[in-house]
Amino acid sequence: MSTDVSSSPPLRLQLFEFEACPFCRREREAMTELHLSVEVYPCPKGSVRHRELVNSVNERFPFLIDPNTDTSMYESGDIVKYLFNQYGNGRGPSTGLLERLDPPPQMLELFSYENNSYTRLVREALCELELPYVLHNIGEGSTRMRSLSGSDKVPFLVDPNTGVQLGDYQKILAYLFKTILHQYLHSA
Known part of the structure; x- marks a missing residue:
């Protein structure tokens, strides 16, 4: 068939x-x-x-x-x-x-530096989902990264709405496309 x-x-x-x-x-x-x-x-x-x-x-x-x-x-x-x-x-x-995504009440936060290819994948996902976010630009190897995010990994995503903090780009992408997408999806 x-x-x-x-x-x-x-x-x-x-x-x-x-x-x-x-x-x-x-x-x-x-x-x-x-x-x-x-x-x-x-x-x-x-x-x-x-x-x-x-x-x-x-x-x-x-x-x-x-x-x-x-x-x-x-x-x-x-x-x-x-x-x-x-x-x-x-x-x-x-x-x-035919549906649209409403943004979460509080903006997501992304910690990264520009030339990181994994960060670019996360930014593209955020763009694709039309999710506003705060971008914390941290230089590669910066000690400021650990003090702000508690991690040395980039990209690092913080969702203040759920308390989720992720430092692995694959987990971040899965979180965005599964959790966030389902929580804030509404008919257009």
């Missing part, structure tokens, strides 16, 4: 997006659920090549063009609904694609 749920369009969809955009990720996840092939036109900040087309229309990302129905649209929630209505064979999007 096939798990494919989509009606594949004859012409590929065109998605103008950039990797770091959490709204763009919703479209990629929806397209994954629907098993859709899509032409991706990367539009990182400061680029001109593909951004010019979108900027002439609305200057927002993601931007979807469906040549099969002559449809052009932005707004991630609208795009997800459109994709499932058009190509989902009556199936709706999974939980999470």
